[in-house]
Amino acid sequence: QSEQAFKGKTVLITAGPTYENIDPVRFIGNHSSGKMGFALAEEAASQGAKVILVSGPSQLKPENPNIEIHRVTSASQMFDEVFKYYQNVDIAIASAAVADYAPKVVASEKIKKNDSEFSIELVKNKDILLQMGKEKQNQFLVGFALETQNEEENAKGKLEKKKLDMIVLNSLRDEGAGFQNDTNKIKIFTKDEKRVFDLKSKEEVAIDILNLVKEKMKL
Ligand code: PMT
Numbered sequence: 001q002s003e004q005a006f007k008g009k010t011v012l013i014t015a016g017p018t019y020e021n022i023d024p025v026r027f028i029g030n031h032s033s034g035k036m037g038f039a040l041a042e043e044a045a046s047q048g049a050k051v052i053l054v055s056g057p058s059q060l061k062p063e064n065p066n067i068e069i070h071r072v073t074s075a076s077q078m079f080d081e082v083f084k085y086y087q088n089v090d091i092a093i094a095s096a097a098v099a100d101y102a103p104k105v106v107a108s109e110k111i112k113k114n115d116s117e118f119s120i121e122l123v124k125n126k127d128i129l130l131q132m133g134k135e136k137q138n139q140f141l142v143g144f145a146l147e148t149q150n151e152e153e154n155a156k157g158k159l160e161k162k163k164l165d166m167i168v169l170n171s172l173r174d175e176g177a178g179f180q181n182d183t184n185k186i187k188i189f190t191k192d193e194k195r196v197f198d199l200k201s202k203e204e205v206a207i208d209i210l211n212l213v214k215e216k217m218k219l
Pocket of ligand 1: 012015016017031032033034035036037067075094095096097098100125126127128129130142143144145146147158170178179180181
């Protein structure tokens, strides 16, 4: 019988990439598969949580019946979906790879090949996690940082700026970490602590993250 530490708790998790449409056939996306977020959802649910999983496009399907899946496509849809639930959850974990920019105009017809150069004007998307930090009441808020340089400094900056209780850093410089892989290598920062973990399966990484959440929340 698994430990039921999250019994009675509702956990909101974002997962996967977002797709920002350019025209009816093209989009700006990224390499997130959703594996990290879905692993967190399964683990939290197996420990008794009710999970609200807001996922961008992903092939994955949740298995535990205590996971409620909400599928979205774009960052702005993910924003709207998250804030339907955010005020009523105990824990929120933002593992989605959300696009920072989206095309200013989405062409209604397929863009034709014409000039030798072509540019798309982009506008900044709203930062979902930043807004969660601003609207935080009693939620325990966990963010992710995916970095390629100045990793620790950037992660600690996001911890503070987005008013997080915890940030999970994965670096694309570590082999087997980040997008698509079945494994990840993380460091976790809280206000006053840093923990370093070995390369592990995303299922095991999810356990490590949730163990630290339990420790900090005294569950
Ligand atoms: O899905 P997988 O293939 O398993 O890959 C997992 C992962 C690499 C996507 C995951 O482990 C991860 O690192 N997710 C966060 C990726 C990311 O977008 O990091 P960031 O440093 O750009 O963003 C920082 C935080 O702000 C993240 O928690 C992100 O969800 C959030 N954010 C960012 C932009 C935005 N507009 N809204 C947000 O909420």
